[in-house]
Amino acid sequence: MYTPAHFAPSPDTVESLLQHAGAANLVTMTADGLLATLLPFVYEPSIGGHGALQAHMARNNTQWSTAATGEALMIVQGNDAYISPSWYASKAEHGRVVPTWNYSTAHVYGELVIHDDPEWLGQHVRRLSNQHEAGMPRPWTVDEAPERFIAGQLKAIVGVELVITRVEAKTKLSQNRAPADVDGVIEGLRARGDSASAADVERARTS
Template identity: 85%
Template sequence: MYTPAHFAASEEAVASLLHDSEAANLVTMTEDGLLATLLPFVYEPTVGEHGALHAHMARNNTQWSMPATGEALMIVQGSDAYISPSWYASKAQHGRVVPTWNYSTAHVYGELVIHDDAQWLARHVRRLSDQHETGMPQPWSVDEAPERFIAGQLRAIVGVELLISRVEAKTKLSQNRTPADVDGVIAGLRAVGDSASAADVERARTS
């Protein structure tokens, strides 16, 4: 990943991306070429030497059964946003400004391990459901569904574990702009209703 020094992600930013992101594209190189699937995941920092991403896919998806060549890759995407040059204070000063795109992303590499057993899958889907149901007005639990129904659903999926070997991450959040321009970006993002991206820029400025 091309990452200028001022856009390099801190350890805290990487941990936040892995903890707070909800899904990632799993990319593998196989004999049939590149395959990719968007998967919801759970970050498990205590698994393996560098942590792991746990996910699952449909059993009918052939990607899990196609032997991967080399490392697998999961692309984690944080918030992203168009940045208008009209938001920069420097536009009025000299006009030498152009549009850009702010974003946070992590390329997570590692060994892909397939889990085709009901116990691993049951723990995983419960963990994944609990992660997303937290904060709901009436949180749903796996236990609310009939046991035989859940067993049937588990037979239709396969567990996917990426044992992390390395992470390349980038947070391009206006760190190369002047303080006045950053103020304008934050105000502009809030004005268009993108409070998440505005908060990311705010955090990058103070980190």
């Protein structure tokens, strides 16, 4: 990944992205070429030296059974946003400004491990649903559904775990702009209703 020094995130920023992103594209090489599937995942930092991304896919999805041995990739995407040059204070000064796009992303490489074990899958889907239900007024849990129904659902999926070997990440969040321009970006994003992207820019400015 091309990452200028001013867009290189700290280890803590990468950790936060992996902890809070909801889904990632799993990309694998097969005998017929590349395959990709968007999968919700849970980040488990305690596995291996760099952690793991744990997910699942439909058993009928051939990607899990046709992936070649060797390296696999999961592309994790944070918030992204169009940045208008009209938000920059420097536009009024000299006009030499153009639109751009802010984003946070991590390319996570590793070894793909397949889990076709009801116990592993049961623990995984509980953790995944608990993670996303935590903010609900009345969080739903897997155990609220009938046991036989859940057992049938687990038979229809396969676990996929990317044991991480390396991460290439980038946070392009207006770090290369003058302070007044950054203020304008934050104000413009908030005015557009994109408070999450505005918060990302604020954090990047203070980190």
